[in-house]
Amino acid sequence: NAGVTQTPKFRILKIGQSMTLQCAQDMNHNYMYWYRQDPGMGLKLIYYSVGAGITDKGEVPNGYNVSRSTTEDFPLRLELAAPSQTSVYFCASSREPNYEQYFGPGTRLTVT
């Protein structure tokens, strides 16, 4: 089992560019999540999904989009990158009944 994988590990974007952060899990988890972690702060939920084809907004969804066409993949799309989106992004997955979240290694994104 690879668990939760994220690509890329690092990325530098110019203001206004777009990109997709990839996330995949091989544990057959129905729940998947995207978080951002700013320095010295906790995790803020961006979007989450309770199954293929079902997504919902979290606490900080503005500037991001997601899709979930398969159980395994949950990509996060940044449109028109802004400096405020400089952060570390974590993808996670979980399943009933324990709801323990398994995290990927993160993507460090810098927007300049």
Next chain:
Amino acid sequence: AQSVTQLDSQVPVFEEAPVELRCNYSSSVSVYLFWYVQYPNQGLQLLLKYLSGSTLVKGINGFEAEFNKSQTSFHLRKPSVHISDTAEYFCAVSEKTNAGKSTFGDGTTLTVKP
């Protein structure tokens, strides 16, 4: 709506001393509670969780936590810490009726000194 407050942003302790990291939460419904640990430049991993049953839960690496419903707290404890316990610790809560949506505290940095 739910919220999590970790009462200490930084906790320095000496090796082999006991430690308590405090977490209070607010929710209008029943919740699941979690503690996660994050080592430098890594993702988070689960230390322990409370879903139901006994209010004292034991986790990995000798950590334990007690769920106190009346005080809406879920404090993390370890009787004797090691240098390797130096890390960031996060408390998290999920509503039982919407367990897909979790709220995390801002984290507590535990620094264990020799």
